[in-house]
Amino acid sequence: MNVYVNRTLNLKRINYIGFDMDHTLVRYHTKEFERVAHQLMLEKLVKTKDYPEAILNLPFEFDRAIRGLVIDKTHGNVLKLSRHGAIRLSYHGLNPIDYKLQKKIYKSTYVDLSSPNYDTVDTNFSIAFASLYSQLVELKDSTEYQSLPDYYQIAQDLISVLDEAHRDDSLKSIVRNNIEKYIIKDEDTVRGLERFKKHGKKLFLLTNADYFYTKTLLDYAINPFLKEHKSWEDLFIFVITFAQKPRFFYDNLRFLKINPKDGSMTNISTPISPGIYQGGSASAFTNDLNLDPSEILYIGDHIYGDIVRLKKDCAWRTALVVEELEHEIESAIKTKPIAEKIQKLMEQKIPLEIKVDQLISEQIEKNAKNKEAVEKTLQKISQLDAEIRPLIKEQDKAYNPYWGEIMRTGIEESFFAYQIERYACIYMSKISDFLNVSPRTYFRAFYRKLPHEP
Ligand SMILES: [Mg+2]
Structure with a gap:
């Protein structure tokens, strides 16, 4: 697998490389983890939010959500947006919303994501949240469960129980007790980490997880393979836990020094020196170490918290891990024959469309009697459309049965793809794709043709 380049990045100029932990440095069996999150959310809704016990039977449907989707909490809808923020596909509960109704609900087709009425699926930690939201909206619409809270409140309740599941020990203890699953x-x-270090790169960890969970995961995933180091703690010059990203990138929170022996914390009044910390900020990190922001590369998987927000506030370079890429690329290869069929049909359709326009122009300009010919041609076009439509559906299904591709909506790029292109200097499917390249790599951006360029 590869590293994909949006903006030229010379690794020889990068001296510090920071890693997020969850879904970046440490990969999850995402489906299994989200299945547990789904179950815990249901239990907590019943226990602490008075939801009916019947919801415990809702099955976990991993495919119901993909990254980049937008949740409209007011209307109970889930939306897929194009790169321009226009709605290209939408579901209410478990059913697609037809185009006319969608137009009626969203008079302006552009969505203002800064409004608190919307939430986005920014990380794979939100898949269970989005899929359960659709299920609960569906339930709320049935006569039996009208007493469920309104759509907005359902979303808020879900956010609150998911936060709680991450904060209290419920999710973490399940992972700890069955870690290989x-x-x-x-x-x-x-x-790769050891090789990058050999090249003089200063590696650091920057995670929102707490120190003990970080230690559990890294003891398991990293320590057994180390050859030149005793423990993962020796790999990283700084370990920053509980970082409160994205706040870490724009605020000025203090660093607290952690004693790894007992997890106790102390305030520090001097600039930071190598060690284990909690909290802190990107500006203090950059200033204390007297770094130029452009010599720091940060790698994460949270499109907003790790990448978009970072780029808006500090000049570190960015890399995004997009776990779904592997499946997207496989699907693209698998559906190539379908894409070719669609292309062939389009090659027949476009000249017919031009012909219709010509015939109608002749009617207007020369009073030609083309009515019959126009109708005949239109009929041919709709026959071709009837052949194209199921092929597009089949193509989409190979990606995700409900939402199609993550990176595209039809021929346009998706909003998620736009965010990646705009804010991530490079991106890849998994961290080892990056760590397998030489630490002296010059990642060169493609020459991209603009629509007018010959
Ligand atoms: Mg992460």
Whole structure:
């Protein structure tokens, strides 16, 4: 697998490389983990939010949501947007909303994501949240469950129970007790980390997880493969836990020094020196170490918290891990024959469309009697459309049965793809793809043709 380049990045100029932990340095068996999140959310809704016990039977449907989707909490809808923020596909509960109704609900087709009425699926930690939201909206619409809270409140309740599941020990203890079921071990990652370090790169960890959870995961995923280091703690010059990203990138929170022996914390009044910390900020990190922001590369998987927000506030370079890429690329290869069929049909359709326009122009300009010919041609066009439509559906299904591709909506790029292109200097499917390249790589951006360029 590859590293994909949006903006030229010379690794020889990068001296510090920061890693997010969850879904970046440490990969999860995402489906299994989200299945547990789904179950815990249901239990907590019943226990603490008075939801009916019947919801405990809702099955976990991983495919119901993909990254980049937008949740409209007011209307109970889930939306897929184009790169321009226009709605290209939408569901209410478990059913697609037809185009006319969608137009009626969203008079302006552009969505203002800064409004608190919307939420986005920014990380794979939100898949269970989005899929359960659709299920609960569906339930709320049935006569039996009208007493469920309104759509907005359902979303708020879900956010609150998911937060709680991450904060209290419920999710973490399940992972700890059955770690091989949820966490992927990847020797290539460890080999790469040691090699990058040999090249003089200063590696650091920057995660929102707490120190003890971080230790559990890294003891399991990294330590067994180390050859030149005793423990993962020796790999990273700084370990920053509980970082409160994205706040870390724009605020000025203090660093607290952690004693790894007992997890106790102390205030520091001097600039930071190598060690284990909690909290802090990107500006203090950059200033204390007297770094130029452009010599720091940060790698994460949260499109907003790790990448978009970082780019808006500090000049570190960015890399995004997009776990779904592997499946997207496989699907693209698998559906190539379908894409070719569609292309062939389009090659027949476009000249017919031109012909219709010509015939109508002749009617207007020369009073030609083309009515019959126009109708005949239109008929041919709709026959071709009837052949094209199921092919497009089949193509979409190979990606995700409900939402199609993550990176595209039809021929346009998706909003998620736009965010990646705009804010991530480079991106890849998994961290070992990056760590497998030479630490002296010059990632060169493609020459992209603009629509007018010959
Ligand atoms: Mg993460």
